[in-house]
Amino acid sequence: MYAEERHWAILELARKEGRVDVAALATRFDMTTETVRRDLTVLERRGVLRRVHGGAIPVERLGFEPNVPARDSVMTAEKNRIAKAALELVPEEGAILLDAGTTVARMANILPTDRELTVVTHSPTTALTLSGRGNITLMLVGGRLRGRTLAAVDGWALHALGDIYVDVAFMATNGLSLERGLTTPDSAESMVKRAAISAARRTIVLADHTKVGNDHFARFGELADVDTLITDDGLDEQVADEIRRAGPRVETV
Numbered sequence: 001m002y003a004e005e006r007h008w009a010i011l012e013l014a015r016k017e018g019r020v021d022v023a024a025l026a027t028r029f030d031m032t033t034e035t036v037r038r039d040l041t042v043l044e045r046r047g048v049l050r051r052v053h054g055g056a057i058p059v060e061r062l063g064f065e066p067n068v069p070a071r072d073s074v075m076t077a078e079k080n081r082i083a084k085a086a087l088e089l090v091p092e093e094g095a096i097l098l099d100a101g102t103t104v105a106r107m108a109n110i111l112p113t114d115r116e117l118t119v120v121t122h123s124p125t126t127a128l129t130l131s132g133r134g135n136i137t138l139m140l141v142g143g144r145l146r147g148r149t150l151a152a153v154d155g156w157a158l159h160a161l162g163d164i165y166v167d168v169a170f171m172a173t174n175g176l177s178l179e180r181g182l183t184t185p186d187s188a189e190s191m192v193k194r195a196a197i198s199a200a201r202r203t204i205v206l207a208d209h210t211k212v213g214n215d216h217f218a219r220f221g222e223l224a225d226v227d228t229l230i231t232d233d234g235l236d237e238q239v240a241d242e243i244r245r246a247g248p249r250v251e252t253v
Helices: 003-017 022-029 033-045 068-072 076-089 102-109 124-130 155-161 187-198 237-245
Strands: 049-052 055-058 093-098 116-121 136-140 144-146 151-153 166-171 175-177 181-184 200-206 218-221 228-231 249-252
Touching: 003 022, 003 033, 003 049, 003 055, 022 033, 022 055, 033 049, 033 055, 068 102, 076 102, 076 166, 076 200, 076 228, 093 102, 102 124, 102 166, 102 200, 116 124, 124 136, 144 187, 151 155, 151 187, 155 187, 166 187, 181 187, 187 200, 187 218, 237 249
Parallel strands: 093 116, 093 166, 116 136, 166 200, 200 228, 228 249
Antiparallel strands: 049 055, 144 151, 175 181, 181 218
């Protein structure tokens, strides 16, 4: 097994079990504990694991919120597939909202150029991506910029979202569970996400399977608020069926 493949395997195990131990990983992968520690250090530097005594814990379990580069560097193939699948739900014309999130940002990069759309976003990064598109009327929502997620939040953003109505909102989430619905670590960002959902006729959530089963501090929506969840094929089919029974259509890619 190559080092990169081993890193992904360790990360997936940590997310599944909630924790990984150095000794157990050394036995599992038939390598020295020193090599395991180096692997955990690499994953910590990428912002996806946090080292603890004797092992590591995925950042989702600690309530730690990775910055945009760290989040954008993981699950890249899955995010690309999800973003491409989301294009099927973009209307031929009308207004859509693009949330701040790395998977939604990938979708912005590949939005069709043959459709006349009004695009509302509170992500300056997404706005910059779309700024030169002649077929798009771009509406940038202002507010305080959160450096960790590069999303506009607080009163200015809430006021703007309260005065609009779009056909589809394409939303990101840090966590999604049957018990808690849609969650994110920051309360200011959760309020903006909730306002975005309220401003949309339909809500599409783009989230890779590692987000499912995680709960964060601030809830911004229920599963019943979601029309469609687009995720990757790493999601357990039984869990997918449970989510479907809660309301959303689940599409795995």
